[in-house]
Amino acid sequence: MSEEEASPVIDKKENDFSDDDLQKAWKAFAEQKKDAGDTERLVLSKYVKKGENHSVVLMLGSQLEVSFLEKFDTEVVQFLRSELQNDHIVIRTEIAEIESEKKLYTSTDIFDYMVKQNPDLKDLKDRLGLDFDY
Incomplete structure (x- = not known):
């Protein structure tokens, strides 16, 4: 067995994406989930922006909304990675200080x-x- 056969190399997609591309992909995912529960729709209605190093920053209102996201965050990440052609995308959450x-x-x-x-x-x-x- 040669070295090439022993360790297959997986090419990871690393296309750059704009904030506008991210907004479109986020809305497309939300549209797919329009029949989802109230908690998912609440999280999907929040603001997202492009962060550093292929991260997506999701602005949430409380720690409770973070726990709602945890129920389907893997699905969101997979969708965004597919839509934006970037396998390095991760979601970061920020809790907005709401006065x-x-x-x-x-x-x-x-x-x-x-x-x-x-x-x-x-x-x-x-x-x-x-x-x-x-």
Whole structure:
């Protein structure tokens, strides 16, 4: 038996892909899974982007969503590797720090929130002599 027969060489695909190609492939996988459960659809609705070294970064909202992904991550990786012609693709997850949204109940809370968005509103309120406190 020669050395060539003893150790077969497997050619790995290593095509470069763009972020746009990744988005299309991700949407295609999500389309295939449209009849999947709610947890899978939740994960597949999240934002993905191209990372370094053939990685795909998936932005998730919590550790719970990471556990949902673990149920079908192998299937996703295989699909992306096939679609993007790159056998080195891996999925990395990042948990986005989502600021807990404070409920705005009073007019003062709403106004303070709006002032954070546009500080000129405070000046306008003062100029017009408006008072939101009852």
